[in-house]
Amino acid sequence: MNPYLQPLIQLQTLDLRIMEIKEQQRKAPALIEAAEAPLRDAVRLLTELTSAVEAQTKERRDRERDLEIHESQTEKLRARLSELKTNKEYQAHLFEIEMANKRKGEIEEQILLLMERVEKGQQELRQAQARKTEAEQRSTKEKARLEAVSAGLVSELAELEQKRKASVALLDSKLLERYKKLKAARKDLAVAPLRGGICFGCRLQLPPQLVAEVKRSDELQSCTYCQRILYWDGEPLPVPAATTEPVESPDDLKETV
Numbered sequence: 001m002n003p004y005l006q007p008l009i010q011l012q013t014l015d016l017r018i019m020e021i022k023e024q025q026r027k028a029p030a031l032i033e034a035a036e037a038p039l040r041d042a043v044r045l046l047t048e049l050t051s052a053v054e055a056q057t058k059e060r061r062d063r064e065r066d067l068e069i070h071e072s073q074t075e076k077l078r079a080r081l082s083e084l085k086t087n088k089e090y091q092a093h094l095f096e097i098e099m100a101n102k103r104k105g106e107i108e109e110q111i112l113l114l115m116e117r118v119e120k121g122q123q124e125l126r127q128a129q130a131r132k133t134e135a136e137q138r139s140t141k142e143k144a145r146l147e148a149v150s151a152g153l154v155s156e157l158a159e160l161e162q163k164r165k166a167s168v169a170l171l172d173s174k175l176l177e178r179y180k181k182l183k184a185a186r187k188d189l190a191v192a193p194l195r196g197g198i199c200f201g202c203r204l205q206l207p208p209q210l211v212a213e214v215k216r217s218d219e220l221q222s223c224t225y226c227q228r229i230l231y232w233d234g235e236p237l238p239v240p241a242a243t244t245e246p247v248e249s250p251d252d253l254k255e256t257v
Helices: 005-083 087-169 173-185 208-216 250-256
Strands: 191-195 229-232
Touching: 005 087, 005 173, 005 191, 005 229, 173 229, 208 229
Parallel strands: 191 229
Antiparallel strands: none
C-alpha cells in the first residue's frame, strides 16, 4: 500500500470530525437560547398575570371606596327626609335616594365581578408560578447538560488537533496542498472510497483498469470524474495461497547428485 494513503484517510477522518465539532460549537448559543426560551416565556406570563391581578385588586379596592362614599352620601339623603316640608320636595328626594340605591347596586355588581376576576387571576398566578418553577428546573438541567457537552467537545477538539498534526507530519507538502485544494473544492471530501467500481465521492462508475490500480494501492489514484484521491474499500485482495509441496532439504539435493 502507498505509505501516504493511510495518513490521508486518517487526516480526512480527523478533519471531518473537527468540522462537525466546530459546527456543534457554532450552534451551541442557539441551543442555550432554546433551553432558556420556556423559562423566559414562563417568567413573562407570570409577570403579566401578576400585573393583571394587582390592577384588578386595585380596581376592586377603588370600587369598595366608591361604595363607602356612596353609602355615606345615601345616608345623608335619608337623613334629610325629615327636614323636607313639601310633598314635591319629598318625592324628589325619594327619587334621588332610589337612583342612589340603583347606583349602589351597580357598584356592588362591579365589586363582585372584580372579586371573581381576582380569584381567577390568583389561581392562574399559582399555576404560572408552578410552571415557572418547573421551567427553571428544566432549563438548569438542560444548560448543565449543554455545558458538559461543550466541555467534552473542547477536550475532544484539542485531542483531534494534536492527532491531525501527527497525520500532517507524515505527508509531503505537495500532497498536503493537493489534499487542501480538493477538500475546499469537493465539500470537505478529498479522499473517497471505491466500492464495486463506483467512486463514492461522485457516485460514478470507474474504468476497470483504474479500479484494479486502486485495489493494488501502489500509487495514489484519482477519480476520473471528480479528481478525488481514491482508496479501495471493498473486499480485501486475495493473498496467494502457500504451496503445499514439500521443500527439498540441502541433504536431499546432495543425495540426488
